Amino acid sequence: MTMTLLVGTTNTDGTGSAENLTIDNATQVIEGAGVSHGVWGVDLESLIGTPYSPDEKLIDASLVSWNKHGYKEVKVEGNVDSIYLSNFVDVHVAVNNDSGTSMFIENAKRGHIETGSGDDLIGLFVQSNNNIWSNHFTIDTGAGNDEIYLWDTEGSHRTSLNINAGNGDDLVDITGLQNADQGVTRVIDGGEGLDVFVHGGDASVDFKNFEVIQSSYGEHVELTFDDLNKNGNTEHGLVIDAASFHVEGTGYMEEGTLSHSDKAYLRELGYASEDFVKIWVFDDYLMPDEVHAVLTYDIDAF
DSSP, X not given: OOOEEEXXXXXXXXXXXXXXXXXXXXXXXXXXXXXXXXXXXXXXXXXXXXXXXXXXXXXXXXXXXXXOTTOOEEEEEESOSEEEEESOSEEEEEEOXXXXXXXXXXXXXXXXXXXXXXXXXXXXXXXXXXXXXXXXXXXXXXXXXXXXXXXEEEOGGGOXXXXXXXXXXXXXXXXXXXXXXXXXXXXXXXXXXXXEEEEOSOTTOEEESOSEEEETTXXXXXXXXXHHXXXXXXXXXXXXXXXXXXXXXXXXXXXXXXXXHHHHHHHHTTOOGGGXXXXXXXXXXXXXXXXXXXXXXXXXGO
C-alpha cells in the first residue's frame, strides 16, 4: 500500500476526527514520495530512501505551533518505516509494516494509532488545553513485539486511553502521564504473549493480560486482588519487578517454593531466579476462595 500523508481540518464542531481526512477534503496531500515547505510553519516530507537505507520509507510532518489554523489534523496510512509528527491536535495513523514502524508523536491531544505485524515502537507526547472536545487515544499495535511509551507535555490528566498491545511480547509504559482526573478512563490490554506493564502511581488504570509488572522507579507497587485476577495468568503467576508490593483486599500471604519451571521462566524473562521468591496471595484469611501466585524479589537477596 502506497504511503499517504494528509493534513487539514475536518472537525469544526467537536465531532469527527482526523480519520475523516480524505484526498478531496485535506488542505495538503502527499501520496508516495514528496515534500512541501510552501506554507509558512508547515513542513511535510514523505521520503523513500536515505543515504543509509535506500528502501526506507519515512514521513515527517511538523507545524511551527500547536493547533495551527487549517492544520489541526494529520493522517498517515500505508507501509511506513519511520514517522515523526509534531504539533497536530488530532492524529490518525494506520500503518502495516512487516518489519515494524517506529513513530514519535509530539503534542497530540487525541488520536487513533494502528500498526501491523512488525515490532513497532511508539513514543507519544500528550498535550491538552481543556476538556472540551475529545482527549482520547486508541492504540492497537497488532502482532509483533511492540513498545508503547506515553509522556506528558501539558494537561495529560484529562487524557483517556484504550490500548491493545495485541499478540507478541510487548511493553507498555504510561508512567510519563499525569494521573487521570476522576471519571477519565484508561484501559490497557497486554494481549497474548509475555507482556510487561510499567506501573506508576495511577490506581485508576484498568490493566489486564500482563505477565510482568514493573515499578517505574524500581520501588513499591500497589495492586488490588482484581489486578491479580486479570494479570499473570500463566502457571507461574504474576512477576512483580519491584522492591516491595502490596495487594489491597488480600486475606493473607505466605511464602512458597520456586519450582524448576518457575526458575526457568524467570530466566526466560531475563531475571536471575536466585533473587526471587514465590508468594501465595489468598483472598480471605479464614475461608479463602481464590489464590494467586506472585514471583517477586527476595529482600534477603539484595
